[in-house]
Structures are given as C-alpha cells and as structure tokens.
Amino acid sequence: MKEIILAKYGEIALKGDNRNTFEDMLVKNIKRRLKKIGKFEYFRRQSTIYIEPLEDADIEQALESLKNVFGIGAIQRCAVFEKDFDVVAANVGEYLKPALENAKTFKVEAKRSDKSFPLKSPDIQQKLGDVVLDNFPHLGVDVHNPEVTVRLEIRDNGAYLSAQRIIGAGGMPVGSSGKALLMLSGGIDSPVAGYMMAKRGLVVDCIHYVSPPYTSERARMKVEKLCEEMTEFCGNIIFYCVPFTELQEAIRDNCPEEYFTVIMRRLMVKIANKVCKRDKYGAIITGESLAQVASQTLSALGCTNAAAEFPVFRPVIGMDKIEITEISRKIGTYDTSILPYEDCCTVFSPKHPRTRPSLEEIIAAESNFDFDKMIDEAVEKTEVKRFRYGEKTVFLE
Amino acid sequence: MIYLDNAATTKPCRECVKAVCEAMENNFGNASSLHKMGTSSINIINRTKQAVLKALALNGAPLDGEILFTSGATESSNTALFGLNLRAGSKIVTTKIEHPSVAKVIDRLEERGYNVVRLAPKDYPDFVGAIVDEVDENTSLVSCMAVNNETGFQNDVKQLYKMVKAKNPRTFVHIDAVQGFLKMPLDGDLISISGHKIHASKGIGALYIKKGVTLSPLLSGGGQQKNLRSGTEAVELIAGLEAAVKAYKFDFERFSALKERLLEGLSGIKDISVNSDDKCLPNIVNFSVRGVRSEIMLHSLEQHDICVSSGSACSKGKTSNVLAAFGVSDKDADCAIRVSMCAENTEQEITFLCEKIAETAKRIRR
Numbered sequence: 001m002k003e004i005i006l007a008k009y010g011e012i013a014l015k016g017d018n019r020n021t022f023e024d025m026l027v028k029n030i031k032r033r034l035k036k037i038g039k040f041e042y043f044r045r046q047s048t049i050y051i052e053p054l055e056d057a058d059i060e061q062a063l064e065s066l067k068n069v070f071g072i073g074a075i076q077r078c079a080v081f082e083k084d085f086d087v088v089a090a091n092v093g094e095y096l097k098p099a100l101e102n103a104k105t106f107k108v109e110a111k112r113s114d115k116s117f118p119l120k121s122p123d124i125q126q127k128l129g130d131v132v133l134d135n136f137p138h139l140g141v142d143v144h145n146p147e148v149t150v151r152l153e154i155r156d157n158g159a160y161l162s163a164q165r166i167i168g169a170g171g172m173p174v175g176s177s178g179k180a181l182l183m184l185s186g187g188i189d190s191p192v193a194g195y196m197m198a199k200r201g202l203v204v205d206c207i208h209y210v211s212p213p214y215t216s217e218r219a220r221m222k223v224e225k226l227c228e229e230m231t232e233f234c235g236n237i238i239f240y241c242v243p244f245t246e247l248q249e250a251i252r253d254n255c256p257e258e259y260f261t262v263i264m265r266r267l268m269v270k271i272a273n274k275v276c277k278r279d280k281y282g283a284i285i286t287g288e289s290l291a292q293v294a295s296q297t298l299s300a301l302g303c304t305n306a307a308a309e310f311p312v313f314r315p316v317i318g319m320d321k322i323e324i325t326e327i328s329r330k331i332g333t334y335d336t337s338i339l340p341y342e343d344c345c346t347v348f349s350p351k352h353p354r355t356r357p358s359l360e361e362i363i364a365a366e367s368n369f370d371f372d373k374m375i376d377e378a379v380e381k382t383e384v385k386r387f388r389y390g391e392k393t394v395f396l397e
Numbered sequence: 398m399i400y401l402d403n404a405a406t407t408k409p410c411r412e413c414v415k416a417v418c419e420a421m422e423n424n425f426g427n428a429s430s431l432h433k434m435g436t437s438s439i440n441i442i443n444r445t446k447q448a449v450l451k452a453l454a455l456n457g458a459p460l461d462g463e464i465l466f467t468s469g470a471t472e473s474s475n476t477a478l479f480g481l482n483l484r485a486g487s488k489i490v491t492t493k494i495e496h497p498s499v500a501k502v503i504d505r506l507e508e509r510g511y512n513v514v515r516l517a518p519k520d521y522p523d524f525v526g527a528i529v530d531e532v533d534e535n536t537s538l539v540s541c542m543a544v545n546n547e548t549g550f551q552n553d554v555k556q557l558y559k560m561v562k563a564k565n566p567r568t569f570v571h572i573d574a575v576q577g578f579l580k581m582p583l584d585g586d587l588i589s590i591s592g593h594k595i596h597a598s599k600g601i602g603a604l605y606i607k608k609g610v611t612l613s614p615l616l617s618g619g620g621q622q623k624n625l626r627s628g629t630e631a632v633e634l635i636a637g638l639e640a641a642v643k644a645y646k647f648d649f650e651r652f653s654a655l656k657e658r659l660l661e662g663l664s665g666i667k668d669i670s671v672n673s674d675d676k677c678l679p680n681i682v683n684f685s686v687r688g689v690r691s692e693i694m695l696h697s698l699e700q701h702d703i704c705v706s707s708g709s710a711c712s713k714g715k716t717s718n719v720l721a722a723f724g725v726s727d728k729d730a731d732c733a734i735r736v737s738m739c740a741e742n743t744e745q746e747i748t749f750l751c752e753k754i755a756e757t758a759k760r761i762r763r
Contacts, residue, residue, distance in 0.1 A: 253763060
C-alpha cells in the first residue's frame with residue numbers, strides 16, 4: 001500500500017495570476033526541510049502538493065516537520081488506490097485499523113474532483129460508511145463531533161483514503177513577501193513578533209545589540225539559542241550582533257538620564273537602518289507592545305519610529321503579555337526567553353524615565369554628542385552568524 | 398589568564414594528572430575483579446583512604462573510621478544526611494551559611510517533619526558556642542561547614558565536635574569540609590570533601606564516616622564499598638585524589654600576604670566594603686565595590702583575562718542569601734566579588750587585579 005502526504009494550500013489558493021510564484025516558494029521551503037528526513041517526490045495539482053516518500057523516508061517525521069511550514073493550510077496522510085471503490089473498500093480494514101480500533105465515533109467525508117468517477121460524493125459517503133461499520137462494528141456514527149473523520153478523495157490521479165488530517169501553520173510561504181530585520185532582544189516578545197511576520201511570508205533575520213561588560217556572553221548565547229529555535233518556523237536565519245557598549249556609554253555621558261532608553265532605542269533603529277540599506281531588508285520588525293514599558297508609550301514609540309527609514313512592523317503591538325506568552329510557549333521560545341541573563345536594554349536604565357517625551361526634546365537631548373561616527377563603527381564591527389533549520393549548535397548548560 | 402576562582406574549582410595539579418594517566422594506562426582494573434588487575438586497584442583505593450584519613454586531621458593523629466568514595470561533595474553530604482535515619486521529629490541544628498548541597502538536603506528533612514534551627518554568624522560573636530548552645534536532649538544532628546565558600550569564614554569544627562559530643566553524645570555531627578579540607582584540622586562523625594577544590598579532578602569526592610556510625614545507602618546495586626555506595630569505584634580519579642592530597646600545601650603566611658596586598662590595593666578605591674574579616678581563611682576574600690553590580694565587574698575583569706566570582710558559582714548568578722547571614726546588606730551583596738586564590742597566584746596578579754577593579758569602578762560609576 002502506497003502512502004503519501006497531501007499538503008493543501010492555505011491562503012495561496014486565493015491568489016490569482018501570480019499564484020505560481022507562491023507555489024514555487026512553498027515547494028522550495030518544503031523540499032529544503034524534508035531533505036533532512038529523506039527522499040521524497042513532489043508534484044502539484046488542484047491546490048495541493050503531493051509528497052510521496054521514496055525508499056525508507058519516515059512519513060511520521062515528515063508530517064511533524066511540515067506542521068511548521070507557513071503556507072500550508074492542512075496536511076493529510078493518505079493511502080493511494082486506483083479509482084475503483086471496491087479496491088478502496090478491500091483495504092479499509094487494514095489501513096484504517098490504527099486510527100479506528102480504539103475510537104468510539106467516526107464520520108465519512110467524500111470529495112469527487114474527478115467528475116468521471118461513477119459514484120457521486122453523497123453515495124461514496126454512504127457506501128464507505130457501511131464498509132467502515134462492517135470492519136469496525138464497535139463504532140458509532142457522529143456527524144457533528146466525530147473522534148475520527150475518514151476522508152476519501154477521488155482526484156485526477158487516484159483515490160486517496162485518509163484518517164489523519166493535521167491543521168497546517170497557515171499564512172504565506174516564508175520568502176514570498178521579501179525579507180525584514182527583527183530587533184531581537186532576548187525577551188519573550190521579539191521572537192513572537194518574528195514568528196508572526198514570518199507567517200506573513202517574510203524572511204526574518206535578526207539583529208541584536210551587546211554591551212560587554214554590562215551584558216554577558218551568556219546573554220548573547222541565549223539570543224543565539226532563540227534564533228536557533230526560531231528557525232523551526234522561519235527557516236534559516238542570519239544573525240547580526242552589534243557591539244553597543246561605546247554608544248551606551250556615550251549616551252550615559254552626554255544625555256539627560258530620563259531620556260536614556262528612548263535615545264538608545266533610536267540609535268538601535270539607526271543601526272538597523274544601515275544594515276537594512278546595505279543588505280536589502282525591506283522592513284524592521286520589533287516586539288514592541290503599546291504601553292508595556294516606558295519606552296513603549298505612544299510618545300516614546302513615536303520618537304523611536306521617527307528614527308526609522310524603513311517601515312517598522314510591530315505585530316504584537318495590540319497584544320497583552322498573556323497573549324504574547326501563549327504564542328511564545330506554542331512556538332517553543334518561552335523557556336529560553338525567561339532565562340535570567342541581562343540584555344543591554346536594562347543597562348543604565350533610568351530610575352524615572354520620561355514616559356511622554358516629545359521628539360523635539362529627544363532631538364535636543366541627543367544634540368550634545370555626534371553619534372554618527374560611532375554608529376558607523378558599530379555597523380562595521382557587527383558580527384554575522386548563520387543559523388540553519390534543524391541544526392543545534394548553541395548549548396547554554 | 399589570571400585565575401582567581403579557586404573556591405569554584407581548581408586546576409588539577411601535575412601530580413594528579415600524572416597519577417590519573419598512569420592509572421588509566423596501567424591500573425584500570427575493576428576493584429571487584431578477583432585477578433591481579435583488581436587487586437592493584439584495591440591497593441590504590443586503600444592507599445588513598447589512608448592518605449585522606451591522615452589529611453583530615455592535618456597534623457594530628459589520623460582519624461579513625463571509614464572513607465567512602467563518591468562523585469563529589471554533593472553526593473557525600475546527601476549520603477551522610479539522608480543515610481543517618483534520624484529519629485522522627487528530632488531537632489537538627491545547622492547554619493544559614495551552608496552550601497546548597499547541604500542546605501537543600503536539610504530543607505527536605507524539614508519537610509519530613511524534623512525541627513530545624515538555622516543560625517547566622519552575624520547574630521553571634523561566638524558562633525561555635527551558639528551552635529553548641531542549641532544542642533539539647535532531642536537534637537539528633539548538627540551540620541556545619543568548616544569554611545564558608547563565599548567569605549572564607551571558618552568554624553573551629555574540631556572544637557565544635559568535642560563540645561557537641563560532651564553535651565549530647567547521641568547527636569551526630571556532619572561537617573561540610575569542602576573548603577576546609579587540608580587547611581585546618583577536622584573532626585566529626587561525617588565529613589564531606591571534594592577532589593576538585595584541592596587540585597584533584599571533578600567527579601571524585603569522599604565521605605568520612607567515624608567508626609561506629611552506620612548509614613543506609615542511597616544507591617543500590619553491586620554492593621561495592623561495603624554496600625554503602627554501589628557502582629564501580631573510579632579508581633583513576635581516586636589515584637588522582639591521592640596524588641593531589643599528598644601534594645597539597647596550604648601556605649597560610651603566603652595567602653595572608655596576598656590578602657593583605659589585595660586589601661591594600663582595594664583601600665585605594667573609594668566605597669569598597671570588605672565582607673571577609675581577619676578571622677576568615679586568607680585564600681578567600683569577598684568584597685563589595687559599591688555602585689558596580691557584581692556581574693558587570695566580573696565581565697569587565699574577564700575582558701582583561703581575570704576570572705573571579707560574583708558569589709558562589711554553583712548558584713549561577715543568584716544573589717547570595719549567605720552574605721545576608723554575615724550581615725551584608727542586599728545592596729552590598731548585589732555588588733559582591735569573591736576572589737579565591739591558590740598557591741600559583743602571585744603578588745603581581747593581585748596588583749593587576751586591583752588596577753583593573755579600580756579602572757572598572759571608575760568607568761562604571763561615572
């Protein structure tokens with residue numbers, strides 16, 4: 001019996017003439033991921049990518065890995081038969097046994113996209129239901145809340161019988177929307193922001209600022225670990241690590257304390273601008289959430305935003321900590337995010353930050369010092385590292 | 398590299414490395430084997446036992462009892478404290494300055510219904526006397542460290558042992574001697590020691606068990622070490638321990654001079670408070686550079702290839718409750734640095750350290 005995975009499109013199915021571009025991107029992403037598991041054969045038809053394991057590629061592992069590929073709406077594990085109802089019926093007992101022998105209720109869904117098949121969908125449903133009940137007499141039918149849904153699809157190139165359907169990651173294929181630079185701090189919010197924008201089809205690379213000796217090597221390793229964890233959804237990630245100590249000390253020595261944090265955020269954005277320009281990123285992503293801390297009030301965000309020369313995406317802006325935390329747990333970055341290593345945001349943080357700074361005030365506060373040269377230096381000395389999907393290289397303990 | 402974190406761990410000495418390699422190449426037999434390879438391992442184990450028993454007493458007569466080899470002091474103290482099977486509901490007297498490998502075990506005993514009393518040195522000018530005062534008819538155990546790992550504070554445990562036994566002979570005395578071993582004479586019913594703090598390797602420790610004290614084992618299995626610690630003896634590491642014990646010399650005068658040099662250097666920096674007084678062992682010096690958080694100082698010194706600790710390395714950066722028990726304020730504890738020396742450290746290194754501390758303080762406090 002031949003088994004196959006059907007990866008069904010999510011949003012791509014709604015695209016018009018340019019749909020092919022999105023499909024190509026999705027197939028490329030899937031291939032890159034499954035390459036690590038084994039050999040598969042791919043073909044596309046009817047808003048679906050058919051993935052056939054060759055030799056001894058592990059289908060369970062492939063399903064698990066596909067769950068986190070953006071652009072896939074649903075994943076179905078199927079057995080393929082010739083389009084003959086009797087052949088399907090003869091295999092129901094064996095193929096569906098693992099799914100049904102311990103279930104209590106089921107229903108059947110049938111779809112006939114090959115209209116030349118002699119039975120209509122309701123007839124298939126009826127007949128297949130009878131066959132299932134003959135094989136598994138302990139089952140009850142529940143059309144509203146079945147434990148198992150048995151699906152039979154009569155497609156152009158075969159009959160596909162399935163009892164396992166997984167909801168896909170949804171969204172758009174990573175890369176189909178271009179690429180953006182995520183300001184990754186080490187906290188809970190920024191990896192979530194990166195995840196959310198990768199879901200909209202962006203390649204997400206990360207920029208991080210370190211201030212030794214105020215921040216430790218462990219803090220940097222923690223952020224690298226987060227990058228590694230994010231590759232599960234984002235695919236390969238380029239990590240920019242910016243030396244930030246001199247700039248922070250310059251802020252401390254030359255600017256009024258109450259503005260430290262906002263000025264620091266603006267300098268970070270100015271560095272991100274330069275990296276975006278040089279390496280062709282189309283946007284900056286941050287994990288800012290309105291009103292969460294003093295530097296994320298409307299006025300403070302306005303000041304930070306004014307330093308940006310690219311669109312700034314803040315996907316968690318309207319979420320509270322509980323909602324963000326929930327996603328963080330789901331995507332597996334939470335446990336690393338809460339490790340207690342200090343990042344540079346808390347270095348020299350003022351006791352009483354100004355919560356409603358005006359842009360004029362900030363610009364005046366910055367004017368005591370010419371930061372531009374230091375910004376260029378920081379960009380120049382930025383270290384670059386690559387994190388690849390599925391590779392574990394960072395160990396914190 | 399200037400390594401000043403010897404209370405966290407020490408570099409294995411040449412003698413140890415040589416003995417370990419020699420045992421790995423030539424004496425790797427299983428001590429339970431009946432052939433001569435087994436016998437030669439038994440010989441190594443017994444020689445090391447004798448060396449440790451002798452070293453525990455320092456220059457006194459060797460202690461009488463059994464040596465149990467373990468994976469380290471954590472296992473030694475767990476074996477001792479859980480293995481005693483103390484009378485239900487009885488009283489345990491201990492201190493607020495114990496290492497977590499003892500403190501956490503006693504917390505668990507407390508959960509099982511023992512009545513635990515924990516004393517802090519800041520409350521008593523005569524700390525050993527205060528511990529003895531707490532011992533009564535119902536006290537089944539006193540557990541007290543010989544030398545504190547964060548400050549070098551020392552307890553005369555030999556005296557403590559004598560006084561506790563005089564007051565209640567049925568009270569067991571456990572000594573965590575990880576930092577005190579080979580630096581002061583020890584005595585107790587149970588004494589935990591560790592190899593890697595005295596220039597032997599990690600992975601080897603020992604528990605001294607006074608003659609007549611019986612324990613139930615933590616581990617079950619092949620019945621090695623008189624059924625007290627199943628598992629094949631790590632004969633290579635034991636050989637290393639023997640070599641390290643025999644090679645170790647604690648030069649009190651030299652450390653005192655280094656400590657003096659350090660304090661002199663620190664005295665030139667304003668707003669420093671020293672948390673190790675002159676009664677402390679001189680190889681460990683704890684001080685607070687006010688206004689500079691420990692971690693920042695640590696990483697700043699690291700940039701100059703100097704390794705110190707911001708408290709106990711085992712607790713990975715958590716603020717020390719132990720310092721509070723010495724009367725150090727939370728604010729000072731947040732800025733505490735521990736310098737712990739070994740015989741290889743030099744006066745030049747200490748001078749360089751002081752320079753770099755002064756530089757960092759100036760840079761950070763701006």
